[in-house]
Amino acid sequence: MMEPLSPAxxxxxxxxxxxxxxxxxxxxxDVPRGAIFGLLGPNGAGKTTLLRMLATLLRPDGGSARVxxxxxxxxSQAVRRSIAMTGQFASLDEDLTGRENLIFLAxxxxxxxxSARHRADELLKAFELSEAADRQxxxxxxxxxxxxxxxxxxxxxxxxxxxxxxxTGLDPAARKxxxxxxxxxxxxxxxxxxxxxxxxEADQLAERIAVIDHGRKIAEGTSRELKAAIGSSFLHVTxxxxxxxxxxxxxxxxxxxxxxxxxxxxxxxxxxxNPPQRANLALTKLAEAGIAMDGFSMAAPxxxxxxxxxxxxxxxxxxxxxxxx
Amino acid sequence: xNSEATATVIQRERPPQPGPLSNALAFGWRAVLKIKHxxxxxxxxxxxxIMFTLLFTYVFGGALAGSADHYMQYFLPGxxxxxxxxxxVYSGMGLCTDLGKGLFDRFRSMPIWPLSPFAxxxxxxxxxxxxxxxxxxxxGLLLGYRxxxxxxxxxxxxxxLLAIGFGVGWVFLVLGLIMKTPNxxxxxxxxxxxxxxxxxxxMVDPKxxxxxxxxxxxxxPVSSMASAxxxxxxxxxxxxxxxxxxxxxxxxxxxxxxxxLWLYRRR
Numbered sequence: 116m117m118e119p120l121s122p123a124x125x126x127x128x129x130x131x132x133x134x135x136x137x138x139x140x141x142x143x144x145d146v147p148r149g150a151i152f153g154l155l156g157p158n159g160a161g162k163t164t165l166l167r168m169l170a171t172l173l174r175p176d177g178g179s180a181r182v183x184x185x186x187x188x189x190x191s192q193a194v195r196r197s198i199a200m201t202g203q204f205a206s207l208d209e210d211l212t213g214r215e216n217l218i219f220l221a222x223x224x225x226x227x228x229x230s231a232r233h234r235a236d237e238l239l240k241a242f243e244l245s246e247a248a249d250r251q252x253x254x255x256x257x258x259x260x261x262x263x264x265x266x267x268x269x270x271x272x273x274x275x276x277x278x279x280x281x282x283t284g285l286d287p288a289a290r291k292x293x294x295x296x297x298x299x300x301x302x303x304x305x306x307x308x309x310x311x312x313x314x315x316e317a318d319q320l321a322e323r324i325a326v327i328d329h330g331r332k333i334a335e336g337t338s339r340e341l342k343a344a345i346g347s348s349f350l351h352v353t354x355x356x357x358x359x360x361x362x363x364x365x366x367x368x369x370x371x372x373x374x375x376x377x378x379x380x381x382x383x384x385x386x387x388x389n390p391p392q393r394a395n396l397a398l399t400k401l402a403e404a405g406i407a408m409d410g411f412s413m414a415a416p417x418x419x420x421x422x423x424x425x426x427x428x429x430x431x432x433x434x435x436x437x438x439x440x
Numbered sequence: 441x442n443s444e445a446t447a448t449v450i451q452r453e454r455p456p457q458p459g460p461l462s463n464a465l466a467f468g469w470r471a472v473l474k475i476k477h478x479x480x481x482x483x484x485x486x487x488x489x490i491m492f493t494l495l496f497t498y499v500f501g502g503a504l505a506g507s508a509d510h511y512m513q514y515f516l517p518g519x520x521x522x523x524x525x526x527x528x529v530y531s532g533m534g535l536c537t538d539l540g541k542g543l544f545d546r547f548r549s550m551p552i553w554p555l556s557p558f559a560x561x562x563x564x565x566x567x568x569x570x571x572x573x574x575x576x577x578x579x580g581l582l583l584g585y586r587x588x589x590x591x592x593x594x595x596x597x598x599x600x601l602l603a604i605g606f607g608v609g610w611v612f613l614v615l616g617l618i619m620k621t622p623n624x625x626x627x628x629x630x631x632x633x634x635x636x637x638x639x640x641x642x643m644v645d646p647k648x649x650x651x652x653x654x655x656x657x658x659x660x661p662v663s664s665m666a667s668a669x670x671x672x673x674x675x676x677x678x679x680x681x682x683x684x685x686x687x688x689x690x691x692x693x694x695x696x697x698x699x700x701l702w703l704y705r706r707r
Contacts, residue, residue: 171548172545172548172549174706192551195550195551196457196551198549199549200545200546200549202545202546203542204542205541206542206543206544206545206546208470208474208538208543209541210473210478211473211474211477212477219466219470219473220550222458222462222465223547223550223552223556224458224551225455225456225457230455238448238449240448241449243445251477267546269450271453271454271455272449272450296446296449299443299449299450300450
């Protein structure tokens with residue numbers, strides 16, 4: 116009988132402390148082979164630290180993990196043979212050309228002269244970088260660096276690919292093509308663990324999502340499960356009179372039995388509405404109380420709202436796709 | 441990216457696991473490419489010692505040694521030592537820059553020989569030392585420097601110089617790993633090396649110095665390095681002199697190579 120395959124990643128109680136701050140504070144993670152798994156959370160939540168531990172770049176201060184069945188601590192070189200990582204900052208040599216970067220890394224991975232050049236050219240072509248191949252990387256745009264950086268992680272297709280915010284700084288077309296590539300890799304059996312600040316990205320790609328905040332995993336499930344857990348819609352109201360914000364907030368809280376999130380400027384309120392039809396009633400009651408509004412809208416939960424619903428506090432960044440804080 | 445391109449990307453071919461030598465050679469290749477792409481760094485590394493040679497020889501040379509020609513004979517082997525020491529500082533700065541940029545994150549997450557990035561830096565250093573030394577030597581020969589030991593003496597001198605560069609290089613790699621910015625590396629490195637280089641016998645014979653300083657100059661390892669270089673190129677070398685010059689680089693390598701590896705892995 117065959118041994119059952121170990122999961123791609125099995126982490127238990129991982130901890131990393133920086134200067135007394137518990138950046139990762141006891142995270143368990145189980146990622147099955149071939150899955151696309153998303154780590155969702157605001158800046159500073161500990162996603163990157165978690166990824167760096169699993170990629171052998173940081174030594175955990177507590178807990179343990181097995182990556183493709185290899186122990187992170189005692190078999191780190193075997194772990195490195197199974198993984199590739201594309202970090203948030205392009206891990207490329209700025210002085211070298213795009214082609215030289217890939218050939219150099221291919222040589223490090225064991226490709227010999229001609230096959231190193233062949234593999235490099237193949238990837239440059241696939242990533243539409245052939246024209247820029249002989250320019251120094253310091254003259255590349257952010258999107259081109261990103262692509263080259265991802266290409267570098269695929270010189271040898273790894274069992275597990277770690278992607279730290281893979282599409283941050285990419286234009287929408289490039290983002291879609293990275294998504295397509297990630298799906299194709301997963302179809303071929305590569306396990307993908309990616310971090311993102313964007314709910315949409317997690318939604319589009321990840322079969323499972325772990326929501327990370329303050330170094331802890333506060334929720335895990337499919338995108339549908341997470342959304343169901345926090346209610347499907349949010350009502351946003353912009354008030355005309357700042358003096359009546361408190362009154363309006365209390366009214367909404369009573370009517371909808373859900374906590375109201377205030378915008379930093381104080382004039383806009385957001386509240387979960389379940390079922391969505393109750394928004395009607397809420398707006399009527401506000402009007403009856405004589406609270407004037409500049410506008411209102413209904414929307415699917417944003418990352419901020421997911422966070423608010425799950426943690427009871429707002430994300431510290433409040434960033435939207437495209438504005439990387 | 442179309443589906444054909446995607447298919448190219450995801451083919452699963454894995455070359456055989458490379459050995460440490462192959463890794464080190466790849467890093468060495470990178471170092472050569474860097475010299476090719478950033479030739480101006482060679483300019484930085486060579487101009488200062490050439491200026492030193494010209495200024496010291498023609499401004500102070502006559503006063504220090506009776507004549508400029510005379511002084512050149514004394515000074516040139518020493519300035520080569522100074523060049524190699526100062527050049528090594530740049531390698532520490534380069535390491536610090538690389539570390540700040542995520543490039544080392546990739547190396548550290550790859551299944552490679554952990555010391556190979558440093559082996560690569562050293563290869564780059566050796567090349568830069570060699571190129572810079574040859575240029576300065578060429579300038580010296582043009583201006584009348586004549587090594588009494590001839591070609592073989594110069595060749596042995598260059599080998600000693602590379603050994604010195606190799607040993608001293610570890611100090612700045614360690615600094616590059618500890619310091620947060622390349623500028624701090626430079627400030628720290630020059631604060632430390634300036635007194636060692638100037639309070640040595642590179643520029644002046646210490647016999648006119650006050651006693652306490654002469655004592656310092658005589659025990660200063662930079663002095664033994666400069667003396668050995670001078671003797672090798674003048675054909676007066678002794679095994680003891682060469683051994684003394686190699687002692688410090690040897691100790692530095694034995695102590696600091698493991699420290700480098702430890703600092704690198706600890707990050």
